[in-house]
Amino acid sequence: MSSTQPPEEQHPAGEKRRQSDSSPWNWLLLVPIVVPLCTPLFNDKSPELLDFPLFYWLQLAFVLLGVGCTAIVYNRTKRRD
């Protein structure tokens, strides 16, 4: 929420336009798309972590990779008012 109300005339339809949503940061999104599909990375039982075979703990860890990459892209491309 902005502290000052924008003048009504500037946003007649209550919306904002900007030219593009492209950004070099968007390429970072490819990392959590490609890495979880590289089966040779994790298709093994060892090393184990907390009794979990590699196949299971590493793929669960990829969740953090996904969260991290999307969060960075969101922050870097956020509209600054």
Place this chain on the structure above:
Amino acid sequence: MPHASDHVVELVVFTLLFALVSVMGFAAARWRRAESLDHLDEWGLGGRNFGTWITWFLLGGDLYTAYTFVAVPALVFASGAIGFYAVPYTILIYPLAFLVMTRLWSVSYQHGYVTPADFVRGRFGSPTLALLVAITGIVATMPYIALQLIGIQAVLKVMGVTGHLPLIIAFAILAVYTYSSGLRAPALIAFVKDTLIYLVIIVAVIVIPYKLGGWNHVFGGAEQALAQPNPKTGQPKGSLTLNANNQLQYITLALGSALALFLYPHSLTSVLAAKNRDTIKKNMSALPAYSFLLGLIALLGYMALTAGIKPLVSDGKADTNTIVPSLFDAMFPDWFAGVAYAAIGIGALVPASIMSIAAANLFTRNIYKEYLKRDATPAQEATTSKLASLVVKLGAVAVILFLDPQFAIDLQLIGGVLILQTLPSVALGVYTRWLHPWALSAGLVAGLAVGIGMLYQIPNPNNGKEHFGGSAYKLSLAGLDTEKQIYVGFVAVLANLLVAVLLTAILRQTGAPDTPDATQVGDYTIDRAPDAPPPAATGTPATLSGD
């Protein structure tokens, strides 16, 4: 067979929680109250005004269905590592959808689109292509709703409740409060559903491995059980890691399923209900919390193997969907098993409600308004959608009651392949208008044909079916000298794209006439100003421009 008299506590807890969410479903009509619900933006999209938290619960409740919670561990139980595809699938979906869904939100906000077919209609100006997308969406969604009933049924079976009446009552209540409250009902109930699911799973992954002697026993016991030969094929049932033949299947299944999920009309319904672009982007990084949960849920399959849980047998067929409820029954005190069953049961209501709204909206916007009553007012649209949502749920119940539930599972398998065929027109359409609408229509039909043709060829040795026995296509069926398997939907969408691109190149070369594009470049990045009122409240009816 279990008897209901042994499960009184579970039944009472289950019924109480079920009654609680039913009351919430009806009360939802007053929640974040709109002027009236006589507008599709209000009834079908909750006013397009949901913030980050509500969207998180709603999308979580929408994408991770009761059937997922029951079927994924069942697959891990039956086949081992391949069932864990659900984890990469639900990780890569969010970076994939991150940009596409925000662009789709913007253009839909700008033009008042409610369904994916609305967008296709405006973007490509082709009623034929829009109709194909709408019908594909409805056909893919219907069996998915029926599957939610199978989720509830699995729980009822384990509690010893037989007969169809409880199922009919549950769905009748669901139908009535969806009719009266629209998308607000599942949005409100999703809070209860997800809280219960998180609670149950966190308790389960602490208590059950502890009772079984630790995680190394869970994995060790599962490995031994999976190494046993399958009596039907003589091959081991599975293993803790992938083998040389199912890696390609794992990759294509994860990628194909991820591409399909946000194309389902009900996913878009929840996305369009968000109030601005930031809400969607934030959710794309917050929703993987559910994926982590799903990974843990998948491991319930191994816990069931180690604990020696046997699927319940009814009509001579072993129903592996019962292994999760049976595991809870064996491991939890009665009252908590009741909570767990309620989590699954309520987990079925949220997506079933959203799916029926999405299918009803497709019918209203892309069949009723396009072909039957072009001058329909917003109020008439809302009424039609409400009635259509009742019909859709009636259809789902009829499938379960009068046809074999296996039929619904087969249809859903086909549905995933079908919905993937809308990828070129919906997901690529958000980025490019180069593809010609005729070529897209031809590609869609080609993709449907290839997909259904391949699924028809797949047998299932486990239940003796000769056709539609799964989605893993052995490449040897296509005459290739290999034992490798691939996901059907992936091949079908490649065929679809190939036809669409080649035909577009030919049509553009020969100067075939094109239809107008109602959208502009800026529409795809437009955002709502922080204080702007909900679109429906401004009094401007949602219209399909470009007619």
